[in-house]
Amino acid sequence: MTDTSQISKLLNLDNDSRSDLHKYIELRFIREVELLISTKYKEQVFRCPVHLSVGQEAVAVGVSWNLTKSDKVISTHRSHAHYLAKGGNLFKMFAELLGSSAGCCGGRGGSMHIFDKSVGFIASIPIVGSSLPISSGLAMAEKLVGSTNVVVAFVGDASLETGAFYETLNLASLKQLPLLVVIEDNGYSTYANKSVRVSAARKSRSLIEGFGIKFLSGNGDNLDEVIEVTREATEIVRHGAPAVVEFSTFRLLEHCGPNNDDSLGYRSSGEIESYKQRDPLIPYFERIESPEKTRLDDLISDYVAGQFQRAFDTVKIEYEKFQENFRP
Amino acid sequence: MRYSFTESIKMALDHTLQDNKSVMLFGLGVGDVGGVFGTTIGLQDKYGASRVFDIPLSENAVTGMALGLAIQGYRPIMVQQRSDFSFTSAEQIINQISKTKYMSNDEYEVPVVIRMIVGRGWGQGPTHAQAPHAIYSHIPGLRVVAPSSPSDGYNLLRGAVESSDPVIFIEHRWLHQTIEEFEPKSESFEIEKAKVLVSGSDISLISLSYGVLECIKLAKVLSQFGTSCEVVNLRSIKPLDKSTLLESASKTKNVLFWDIGHRDFGISSEVTRVLHSELFSRLEKPILSFGLPNEPTPSSPFLASNHYVELDRALLEINHHFDLGHSPEELQDSRQRLFPYKSLLRDQPDIGEVGPF
Numbered sequence: 001m002t003d004t005s006q007i008s009k010l011l012n013l014d015n016d017s018r019s020d021l022h023k024y025i026e027l028r029f030i031r032e033v034e035l036l037i038s039t040k041y042k043e044q045v046f047r048c049p050v051h052l053s054v055g056q057e058a059v060a061v062g063v064s065w066n067l068t069k070s071d072k073v074i075s076t077h078r079s080h081a082h083y084l085a086k087g088g089n090l091f092k093m094f095a096e097l098l099g100s101s102a103g104c105c106g107g108r109g110g111s112m113h114i115f116d117k118s119v120g121f122i123a124s125i126p127i128v129g130s131s132l133p134i135s136s137g138l139a140m141a142e143k144l145v146g147s148t149n150v151v152v153a154f155v156g157d158a159s160l161e162t163g164a165f166y167e168t169l170n171l172a173s174l175k176q177l178p179l180l181v182v183i184e185d186n187g188y189s190t191y192a193n194k195s196v197r198v199s200a201a202r203k204s205r206s207l208i209e210g211f212g213i214k215f216l217s218g219n220g221d222n223l224d225e226v227i228e229v230t231r232e233a234t235e236i237v238r239h240g241a242p243a244v245v246e247f248s249t250f251r252l253l254e255h256c257g258p259n260n261d262d263s264l265g266y267r268s269s270g271e272i273e274s275y276k277q278r279d280p281l282i283p284y285f286e287r288i289e290s291p292e293k294t295r296l297d298d299l300i301s302d303y304v305a306g307q308f309q310r311a312f313d314t315v316k317i318e319y320e321k322f323q324e325n326f327r328p
Numbered sequence: 329m330r331y332s333f334t335e336s337i338k339m340a341l342d343h344t345l346q347d348n349k350s351v352m353l354f355g356l357g358v359g360d361v362g363g364v365f366g367t368t369i370g371l372q373d374k375y376g377a378s379r380v381f382d383i384p385l386s387e388n389a390v391t392g393m394a395l396g397l398a399i400q401g402y403r404p405i406m407v408q409q410r411s412d413f414s415f416t417s418a419e420q421i422i423n424q425i426s427k428t429k430y431m432s433n434d435e436y437e438v439p440v441v442i443r444m445i446v447g448r449g450w451g452q453g454p455t456h457a458q459a460p461h462a463i464y465s466h467i468p469g470l471r472v473v474a475p476s477s478p479s480d481g482y483n484l485l486r487g488a489v490e491s492s493d494p495v496i497f498i499e500h501r502w503l504h505q506t507i508e509e510f511e512p513k514s515e516s517f518e519i520e521k522a523k524v525l526v527s528g529s530d531i532s533l534i535s536l537s538y539g540v541l542e543c544i545k546l547a548k549v550l551s552q553f554g555t556s557c558e559v560v561n562l563r564s565i566k567p568l569d570k571s572t573l574l575e576s577a578s579k580t581k582n583v584l585f586w587d588i589g590h591r592d593f594g595i596s597s598e599v600t601r602v603l604h605s606e607l608f609s610r611l612e613k614p615i616l617s618f619g620l621p622n623e624p625t626p627s628s629p630f631l632a633s634n635h636y637v638e639l640d641r642a643l644l645e646i647n648h649h650f651d652l653g654h655s656p657e658e659l660q661d662s663r664q665r666l667f668p669y670k671s672l673l674r675d676q677p678d679i680g681e682v683g684p685f
Contacts, residue, residue, distance in 0.1 A: 104433075105431055105432060105433045106433035108430060108431055108433055109431050109433075113431045115431060115432040115433070115435065115436075117432070117435055117436070122399060123399075123428070123431070123432070125424065127419065127423050127424075130392065130419060130420065130423065130424060132389070132392070133388060133389040133390070133391065133392020133393055133395075133396070133420060134392040134393070134395050134396040134399075134420075134424065135392075135396060136389060136392065136393045136396060137392060137393035137394060137395055137396020137397040137398070137399070137400070137404075138396040138397075138399065138400055139396070140393060140396065140397055141396065141397050141399075141400030141401065141402055142400070144378060144402070163388065164388055164389060164392070164419075167384070167386035167388055167389030167390075168386075168389045168392075170384050170386060170389075171383075171384055171386060171389050171390070171393065174384060
């Protein structure tokens with residue numbers, strides 16, 4: 001689960017509660033992080049490519065809702081939400097994106113390579129499809145030691161266009177690996193609509209069931225549905241069989257970078273407007289009955305900004321040292 | 329005891345599986361009756377199918393699986409019956425396995441060994457006879473080793489499994505039938521040091537894998553003519569054991585490098601760079617390099633015989649390049665006396681197995 005304990009403390013909330021309020025806090029927390037990155041990115045603060053998850057938060061939160069700390073997650077280039085939802089450390093993530101040695105990979109990886117074993121977030125692998133083979137090995141190791149841990153591989157819909165996807169499915173089915181593949185279908189690969197990449201006749205369900213693997217799907221905009229579908233899927237996997245779940249979702253911003261991409265014309269303004277109607281945060285905000293409701297967003301936003309400032313101050317000192325020591 | 333190279337590889341696998349429960353062995357053919365040219369026969373029965381097993385024909389996925397296992401604390405050994413097949417898993421090797429330790433800020437160790445068997449002869453041709461050690465040596469994060477004898481095979485394989493870094497293990501198919509007497513050690517397996525196999529004072533013959541056997545033959549022929557050659561077996565290609573190479577080259581001041589892969593843009597360029605950067609003006613002659621020409625390996629035995637450097641051509645070039653002044657006819661006679669060619673077709677080794685292989 002997302003580490004929102006500091007926010008809970010500020011609100012005097014029981015951090016273990018799994019109320020609608022908590023669901024909203026997790027979603028909002030991740031949203032605020034991504035929006036802050038988007039804002040600061042334009043100021044040239046983060047000097048690495050970023051793939052933001054604005055709009056896709058519910059899948060990350062809902063899947064990890066069913067995971068324990070010892071379960072393992074592997075992700076892709078778009079991994080901020082997955083990392084935070086698995087309990088990742090926001091300061092270490094900001095520091096990583098800023099190129100600081102205090103980052104979760106010491107600044108070696110940047111946004112596209114988030115590794116943090118301490119929270120079971122094994123790696124993010126930004127070559128599409130490439131995380132899946134690795135996930136099969138992680139899962140085989142869990143099976144060999146007889147654990148009930150689940151290995152979750154988050155992938156985008158374009159991974160179904162790679163050979164690695166099918167090689168891994170066969171391997172997972174053959175060896176009955178405790179692997180849960182979570183497909184986030186946002187309908188796009190970079191700036192291309194799926195319709196130019198994938199035959200309209202292709203059906204993920206029959207492809208995956210063809211390997212003898214259980215396939216489930218759901219609406220990725222609806223956190224409760226993601227939680228329920230993933231609960232069923234993780235049950236299957238904890239009993240020793242692989243499963244695949246597919247969630248429809250959307251990304252509000254461009255493929256890589258901090259901006260809206262309305263001007264590019266590959267998706268209509270109507271389409272983007274319809275996404276805004278689907279925003280996964282709205283229903284949970286409406287359900288909140290807490291007296292804190294009015295200041296909730298500000299409080300989360302302030303907390304995120306505070307963590308950013310800590311990381312920024314850290315990297316500022318490093319930069320000063322770098323300037324002192326740099327000899328061309 | 330006398331062991332063939334095949335036996336020494338099997339023994340190294342057996343001992344390492346025995347000693348360390350986290351070692352696993354898999355690849356196409358590992359569990360079948362052929363057992364990867366006999367090197368894995370019986371190991372599945374002995375250690376069980378969860379540790380030793382055949383794989384789907386999905387080398388890319390299985391290579392990534394090896395990485396996932398290594399991150400979780402296992403020490404997988406993967407086998408590629410032909411190194412050419414490794415290019416189907418190059419994405420995992422080059423983008424993932426080699427970089428995982430670095431990307432994790434040294435949090436993860438990646439003790440993956442990939443045995444890559446280099447084919448030669450009997451029509452292997454363009455896609456079954458490539459030697460990819462230069463390609464993998466180019467990638468930071470990978471170690472590359474190449475044995476040239478049964479004891480080398482045993483020691484380097486055991487050392488590779490002990491290493492916490494990924495190791496590409498280059499295994500030449502023509503070494504399998506070679507035989508050597510040695511006692512297998514049970515610890516301290518050195519995988520970074522080159523070895524001087526023959527001491528000499530006039531020319532350093534530096535090589536790797538099967539090329540070392542050719543250099544030993546060259547040294548024997550040339551010694552008949554009073555030219556004293558030193559034969560250096562690289563063993564470790566990446567990292568290069570610079571001190572052993574520099575020591576030999578600064579003594580002889582003349583260097584031949586013989587590669588089993590393509591000559592251009594390969595290890596010979598690297599060896600030349602290293603030696604020139606330290607010994608440039610002290611060498612008597614430019615470094616001479618032998619390797620495969622800049623074209624794919626042909627299948628036809630006639631075409632392939634000209635593709636590989638053979639001993640007579642090597643002797644003539646050495647004689648000319650280093651101004652040795654020996655009689656070309658006498659060199660050839662001596663070679664024929666000491667190492668008779670079974671056939672003019674150079675598509676199978678003169679000693680040991682005949683094709684198909």
